[in-house]
Amino acid sequence: MATGALILVIDDELPMRRFLRAMLRANGYQVVEAATAREGLAHAAGRNPELILLDLGLPDADGVDVARTLRRSTRAPIIVLSARGREHDKVAALDEGADDYLTKPFGAPELLARIRVALRRAAAPEDGLVVRVFTSGELNVDLARREVLRGDERVHLTPTEYKLLAALIRNAGKVVTHRQLLHDVWGANCEGQTHYLRVYMGQLRHKLERDPTRPRLLTTEPGVGYRLRDD
Numbered sequence: 001m002a003t004g005a006l007i008l009v010i011d012d013e014l015p016m017r018r019f020l021r022a023m024l025r026a027n028g029y030q031v032v033e034a035a036t037a038r039e040g041l042a043h044a045a046g047r048n049p050e051l052i053l054l055d056l057g058l059p060d061a062d063g064v065d066v067a068r069t070l071r072r073s074t075r076a077p078i079i080v081l082s083a084r085g086r087e088h089d090k091v092a093a094l095d096e097g098a099d100d101y102l103t104k105p106f107g108a109p110e111l112l113a114r115i116r117v118a119l120r121r122a123a124a125p126e127d128g129l130v131v132r133v134f135t136s137g138e139l140n141v142d143l144a145r146r147e148v149l150r151g152d153e154r155v156h157l158t159p160t161e162y163k164l165l166a167a168l169i170r171n172a173g174k175v176v177t178h179r180q181l182l183h184d185v186w187g188a189n190c191e192g193q194t195h196y197l198r199v200y201m202g203q204l205r206h207k208l209e210r211d212p213t214r215p216r217l218l219t220t221e222p223g224v225g226y227r228l229r230d231d
Contacts, residue, residue, distance in 0.1 A: 005119055006030040008049035010040035010066070011081065012059050016104075020053060023108050029115075037061035041069060049076055051118055054098070056082040056089060064092045071097025077118035081106070087223030094177050094224070101175070117173035117230055134169045136229050137217055139208055141169060148208075155207050160185065164200050165208075165228075168218070173230030175221045201226060 009020050012035045024031050032047050034040035037058045044052065052070060056063030067078055080093045080101035090101050099121075100114050134141045140149040146162060148155040157165065167184045168176060182191045190196065201220075205212040219227050 004028055004030060005050040006032065006047065007115070008032050008034065008040065008043050008047065008052045008076075010034045010037070010043075010052065010058065010063075011055040012036065012057070013055070016055070016081075023112070027112060035059075037063075037066045040066065044070055044074055044076075048074075050122070051115060052076055052078045054078055054080050056080060056084050056093065064089070064096055067093050067098045068096040075122070077122050079111075079114055079118060081111075090221075090224050091177055091179070094175065095179060099174055114173075121171075121173065134172065136172070138210070139217060141165065143169070150208055157204075157207065161200060161204055161207070164197075165204060168226065168228035172228045175225050175227045177225040179225075181225065197226070 007024055007029050009017055009024075009031060011017050011020070011033075014035075017033050017035070021031050021033065032043050032049065034043050037060050040052075040054070040058075043049070052074075054063055054067060054070070058066065063080065063082065067080070070076075070078060077099040078097060080090070080098045081104060082089065082093075082101065083104045084090075093101060099118055102111060102114065132142065132144050134143065138151045141147070143166070148157055148162070148165070163185050164181065167181055178194050178197055179191050181197055182193060186193065186196060201218060202212070205215050205218055209215045209217055217229050219229065221227055
C-alpha cells in the first residue's frame, strides 16, 4: 500500500512520540503530534489524519472518552497504544470505536503491520462485505458463493459457523470483541453469552486450522475477543 498517509499521534510521553515519529517517518508516513486530548482533538478536526495512534493515559482526559469523541467525527482508524494491560480498558476502548490496540511496550514491526491492515481496511469500499474472495494462508472464502476452502478441500460450515466467520472476515486483521461478535451473529439479546463463542470458535478451528490446539488463523485476544489473521 502506498505510503504517505498522515498519522496523528496523541501521547503525552515525549520519548514515545519521538520513537513513533522516527519510525513512522522512516516508513514513509507523515506525522502530526499531540501531547493532550484537547490538542489531539483539535488536530483530528483540522488536519483530517488518515489514522490515529491514541494513548489512553492522557493528562487532561481519559483515552476511552477521547476514542468515543473521535469516532463521532472521523472514520479514521484508531489504534490504541497503552501501558494499561487490564482487559476492561481494552474492551472499553474497542467498544467505543477504537479499531485495534497494542499494549506498551510493543515492537515496531507489529505496530507497522497493524497500521497497514487498518489503512487497507479504511480504503476498502463501504458496500457490505468489502471483498468477494477472502484469502489468508490456506483459507479461501468466496463470499458471493458462500464457499469455504482449506487448501483444495471444501469445508462445510453450519449457517451459524459461516455467519461467525463472515463477521470475522468483515473485520479481518482487527480484534473483534466478544460483545460485538455476539451482537452481529446472535443478536443484541445474547451479548453476554460468551460460551456461545467458545463453542463455535472451537468448531471453526477444528474445521479450518491445521492444529486447532495451536491456532494461527483464528487467534484469541484473552479476555477481549478474537482476531482473524489477514495476509
